[in-house]
Amino acid sequence: MQITIIGAQGQLGQDLMSSLAADGHQLTGLTHQQVSIEDATSIAAALDQSSPELVINTAAYNKVDQAESEPEIAFVINALGPRLLAQYCHQHNRRLLHVSTDYVFGLEGLREPAYKETDAPGPISVYGQSKLAGEYFVRSICPQHYVVRTCGLYGKAGKTRNGNFVETMLRLGKERDELSLINDQHCTPTSTRDLSTAISRLITTDQFGLYHATSSGQTTWCEFAQTIFELTGINVQTKPIPTEEYQAAAERPRYSLLDCSKLEKVTGYAFPHWKQALSTYLESTE
Numbered sequence: 001m002q003i004t005i006i007g008a009q010g011q012l013g014q015d016l017m018s019s020l021a022a023d024g025h026q027l028t029g030l031t032h033q034q035v036s037i038e039d040a041t042s043i044a045a046a047l048d049q050s051s052p053e054l055v056i057n058t059a060a061y062n063k064v065d066q067a068e069s070e071p072e073i074a075f076v077i078n079a080l081g082p083r084l085l086a087q088y089c090h091q092h093n094r095r096l097l098h099v100s101t102d103y104v105f106g107l108e109g110l111r112e113p114a115y116k117e118t119d120a121p122g123p124i125s126v127y128g129q130s131k132l133a134g135e136y137f138v139r140s141i142c143p144q145h146y147v148v149r150t151c152g153l154y155g156k157a158g159k160t161r162n163g164n165f166v167e168t169m170l171r172l173g174k175e176r177d178e179l180s181l182i183n184d185q186h187c188t189p190t191s192t193r194d195l196s197t198a199i200s201r202l203i204t205t206d207q208f209g210l211y212h213a214t215s216s217g218q219t220t221w222c223e224f225a226q227t228i229f230e231l232t233g234i235n236v237q238t239k240p241i242p243t244e245e246y247q248a249a250a251e252r253p254r255y256s257l258l259d260c261s262k263l264e265k266v267t268g269y270a271f272p273h274w275k276q277a278l279s280t281y282l283e284s285t286e
Ligand SMILES: NC(=O)c1ccc[n+]([C@@H]2O[C@H](COP(=O)([O-])OP(=O)(O)OC[C@H]3O[C@@H](n4cnc5c(N)ncnc54)[C@H](OP(=O)(O)O)[C@@H]3O)[C@@H](O)[C@H]2O)c1
Pocket: 006, 007, 008, 009, 010, 011, 012, 013, 031, 032, 033, 035, 036, 037, 038, 057, 058, 059, 060, 061, 062, 077, 081, 099, 100, 101, 102, 131, 150, 151, 152, 153, 154, 157, 162
């Protein structure tokens, strides 16, 4: 299939470029320098040239705390950008895969079980609201869409570019004697390599719609960091703290587990457990 990936230098973008090329697709990877998703002229110029059957949008404004003080920018990139892409794809009869986030949830606080695609969202941050608006635009404008919600991404590109939680912990674990880590936000961090595998399966189906896609199992940021230190032999004291003790501009969900059974049923792909995925990532980036 002829596929154009927007955000090709990002964590997910880079792993998608590798896994979709390995599956034999013809790829065009667009960097931020080559396309700005908030600019209709830029989208048309880039997509008219690459002429894909499927557009994958991994580009986003991901600065969760900074979004609280610049909501206009977050909404322009995360909501109006996907709207323009959806309009272009619908007008040109192209498919669109758009990536979203578990941060569209949070309003319910602590709850169980994991969220299904049919559960009502309730974002509690500007970032979450802007991403939810982007989802709605894609779903309402472009019928041939896949919207894929995921959580806590880490991929190789985070080592050299915008960073990720794993790389931050590896750095801080070596710099500090003790780290305070939030222990009451329940989620499932996900490797972009595994997410790319799931996406590569999904796009071979005609099962358009909304999907949840994360590693399996559940953890907290504190337990996730402790596991990073255990697996890499980094000796640092960890202090579990409640969310209230960590000053952050944006509120984060206390519980944002995503039920991925719909994706598994449609694609046959079962995500590995988060510990297994983390271990694979750490081995591959050594
Ligand atoms: N990271 C997470 O923990 C996480 C969790 C849940 C969901 N998600 C979602 O997953 C997707 C992929 O995330 P990621 O971690 O791979 O992101 P990433 O590493 O930050 O990559 C995003 C890429 O998009 C580019 N970009 C940013 N703004 C753009 C714009 N206006 N027009 C065109 N390109 C632009 C960036 O380029 P520059 O860096 O050069 O600006 C970057 O290369 C996003 O939709 C994100 O919201 C991420």
